[in-house]
Amino acid sequence: MAYSNKVIDHYEHPRNVGSLDKSDESVGTGIVGAPACGDVMKLQIKVEDGVITDAKFKTYGCGSAIASSSLVTEWVKGMSIDQAMQIKNSQIAEELSLPPVKIHCSVLAEDAIKAAIRDFQTKQAAREPTEKAE
Amino acid sequence: MIKKPIYLDYAATCPVDPRVLDAMLPYFSENFGNAASRTHVFGWKAEEAVEGARREIAATLNADPKEVTFTSGATESINLAIKGALEFLRESGKKHIITAVTEHKAGLDTCKHLERNGCEVTYLPVGADGRVSAAQVKDAIRPDTALASLMLANNETGVIHPIAEIGEVTRAAGVLLHVDAVQAFGKIPVDVEALKIDLCSISAHKIYGPKGVGALYVRRRKPRVRLAPQVHGGGHERGNRSGTLNVPGIVGFGYAAKLAREAMAEESARIFELREYLRGRLVAEIPHAIVNGSLEHRLPGTLNISFAYVEGESLLMGLKDVAVSSGSACTSASLEPSYVLRAMGLDDELAHSSLRITVGRFTTREELDFVADLVGREVARLRDMSPLWEMVQEGVDLRTIEWTPH
Numbered sequence: 127m128a129y130s131n132k133v134i135d136h137y138e139h140p141r142n143v144g145s146l147d148k149s150d151e152s153v154g155t156g157i158v159g160a161p162a163c164g165d166v167m168k169l170q171i172k173v174e175d176g177v178i179t180d181a182k183f184k185t186y187g188c189g190s191a192i193a194s195s196s197l198v199t200e201w202v203k204g205m206s207i208d209q210a211m212q213i214k215n216s217q218i219a220e221e222l223s224l225p226p227v228k229i230h231c232s233v234l235a236e237d238a239i240k241a242a243i244r245d246f247q248t249k250q251a252a253r254e255p256t257e258k259a260e
Numbered sequence: 261m262i263k264k265p266i267y268l269d270y271a272a273t274c275p276v277d278p279r280v281l282d283a284m285l286p287y288f289s290e291n292f293g294n295a296a297s298r299t300h301v302f303g304w305k306a307e308e309a310v311e312g313a314r315r316e317i318a319a320t321l322n323a324d325p326k327e328v329t330f331t332s333g334a335t336e337s338i339n340l341a342i343k344g345a346l347e348f349l350r351e352s353g354k355k356h357i358i359t360a361v362t363e364h365k366a367g368l369d370t371c372k373h374l375e376r377n378g379c380e381v382t383y384l385p386v387g388a389d390g391r392v393s394a395a396q397v398k399d400a401i402r403p404d405t406a407l408a409s410l411m412l413a414n415n416e417t418g419v420i421h422p423i424a425e426i427g428e429v430t431r432a433a434g435v436l437l438h439v440d441a442v443q444a445f446g447k448i449p450v451d452v453e454a455l456k457i458d459l460c461s462i463s464a465h466k467i468y469g470p471k472g473v474g475a476l477y478v479r480r481r482k483p484r485v486r487l488a489p490q491v492h493g494g495g496h497e498r499g500n501r502s503g504t505l506n507v508p509g510i511v512g513f514g515y516a517a518k519l520a521r522e523a524m525a526e527e528s529a530r531i532f533e534l535r536e537y538l539r540g541r542l543v544a545e546i547p548h549a550i551v552n553g554s555l556e557h558r559l560p561g562t563l564n565i566s567f568a569y570v571e572g573e574s575l576l577m578g579l580k581d582v583a584v585s586s587g588s589a590c591t592s593a594s595l596e597p598s599y600v601l602r603a604m605g606l607d608d609e610l611a612h613s614s615l616r617i618t619v620g621r622f623t624t625r626e627e628l629d630f631v632a633d634l635v636g637r638e639v640a641r642l643r644d645m646s647p648l649w650e651m652v653q654e655g656v657d658l659r660t661i662e663w664t665p666h
Binding site: 129134137140143145157158159160161162163164165166167168183184185186187188189191192237 | 569570571573574577578588597607608609612644645646647648649650658663664665
C-alpha cells in the first residue's frame with residue numbers, strides 16, 4: 127500500500143505521543159477502538175479556561191491510524207471545546223489523503239477526540255454539580 | 261554493505277535462480293517450437309526439453325514421468341485435482357471432501373464452489389500447533405468420501421501436517437489424498453510413494469523457477485486416479501489439461517527442481533540454521549515475541565512470529581527496507597486478520613501483530629542481523645506509542661476491558 131507523504135511524516139515523527147495524568151480534573155481521556163479490530167486510540171486533552179492547552183495520544187494500529195491521531199492532537203491544541211467538537215473525520219482524511227480503505231482510521235480519531243471531551247465534561251459536571259457544565 | 265531492500269518473503273515467491281534463467285533462455289526464440297508439433301524438428305526439440313523437465317520433477321517426487329501434468333501454476337493444479345476428482349467420482353455417488361480450515365484459499369474456495377454444486381465438505385479444525393491429526397481425518401471419513409485435500413506445509417506458518425500418517429488412513433479407506441505441496445516441494449523430501457499421496461500440487465516459482473508454471477502429480481497405479489479435465493481443447497497432457505505447453509517455463513521448472521533436489525540436504529540445513537539464528541535473536545531480545553505454530557514440525561525457512569501490542573502493518577511500515585508479510589487485517593483486502601492464525605486459537609491482537617519472515621537461498625547472516633536490529637528498534641518505538649502496551653505495563657488485563665468494536 128502506498129502512503130501519502132503526510133502519513134509517513136506523522137508515522138516517522140509522531141506529534142504529542144505520551145500520556146497526561148488521567149486523574150487530573152482538567153484532563154479528559156478518550157479510548158476508542160478494539161484490539162480485535164486492529165486499532166485502539168487513546169487521546170487525552172488538558173483543558174484550562176475552556177481552551178485545550180495540551181493533547182497527547184497513544185495508538186495501536188496501522189500507520190494511517192497513528193497519523194490520524196497524531197494530526198488531531200496537533201489540531202486541537204489551542205482550540206476551544208466547541209471548536210474541537212466540530213472536527214470531522216472527512217477533514218482528517220482529506221489532510222492525510224487517506225485511501226477509502228483507511229477512512230475508518232479518521233473516523234476513529236474523530237471518535238477519540240469526542241470521547242476525550244465527553245470524559246472531561248463528565249468530570250466537570252461531577253465536580254461542580256450545582257453549576258451547569260458548559 | 262548489505263544490498264537493500266532485503267528480501268525475506270520467499271514463501272510468497274522467489275527470484276529465478278540465474279542458472280535456471282540460463283537454462284530457459286534458448287527456448288524463447290531459438291528453440292521456440294510447439295511441443296505438440298510432431299512433423300518437424302522444432303516440435304521435436306521442444307518436446308524433448310519438456311520430457312526432460314518432466315523426468316526431473318518426477319524424480320524429485322519419486323514418481324513416474326507419466327504421472328506429471330503441467331499446469332499454469334499451483335492454483336490451477338489444486339482446482340484440477342479437487343474438481344477433476346470429484347466430477348469423476350460423483351458418478352459413483354462419492355461427493356464428500358475432507359479438508360482443513362487452514363488450507364490455502366485455492367483449496368478452500370474450490371471446496372466452497374463444489375459445496376454450492378451439491379458436494380459436502382468437512383473442514384477439520386487445527387490445534388494450537390497448527391496441525392491436523394490422522395485420527396481427525398479417520399473420524400471424518402464417510403462411505404461417500406471421495407477425497408481428502410491437505411497441505412504438506414502451511415504457507416503462513418510453515419507448519420507441516422503428518423501426511424505420512426494421514427496417507428495410511430486414506431489409502432486404507434479407499435479415499436484419494438490430494439496434497440498441496442507448494443511450500444514443501446524442493447525444501448523437504450516429498451515422496452509420493454512413502455507418503456501414499458495420490459494427487460500433488462506443486463509450483464515452479466516457490467523453488468527459484470519462473471512464475472506461471474506448476475504441475476499436478478496424478479497417480480497412475482494402485483490406485484489409478486481418473487480426473488475430469490477442467491480445461492478442454494487439444495488433449496495435451498494425456499487429456500488432463502489442454503493448451504499449448506509453456507516450454508521455457510517448463511524447462512525452468514525442471515531445472516529448478518533438479519537444483520533443489522541435488523542441494524536439498526545442504527541447503528535446508530543452512531536455511532534452517534539461518535532461520536533459527538534470527539528466531540533466537542528476536543525471541544531473546546524482544547519481550548512478548550511469540551512464535552506461532554509448531555516449531556518441531558515446520559519448514560526450515562519459515563518463521564511466523566507475533567510481537568504483542570504492536571500492530572503488524574505499522575511494524576511493516578517501520579521495516580521499509582525489508583520485504584516480509586503480515587497476518588494483520590490491514591494488509592489484507594478483506595480487513596480480517598489471518599484466518600490461519602485465528603484457527604490456531606490466537607487472540608485477535610496477536611494475529612494482527614504477526615509477521616511472516618521466510619529465509620531463502622540468497623539470505624545472508626548479515627541481512628538477518630540488520631533485520632533483527634531493526635525489528636527490535638521498531639517494536640520498542642511502536643510499543644512506546646501503544647496504549648495496549650501502556651495498560652499491560654500498568655497491570656491491566658486487556659480481556660477485562662469493554663472495547664468499542666467499530
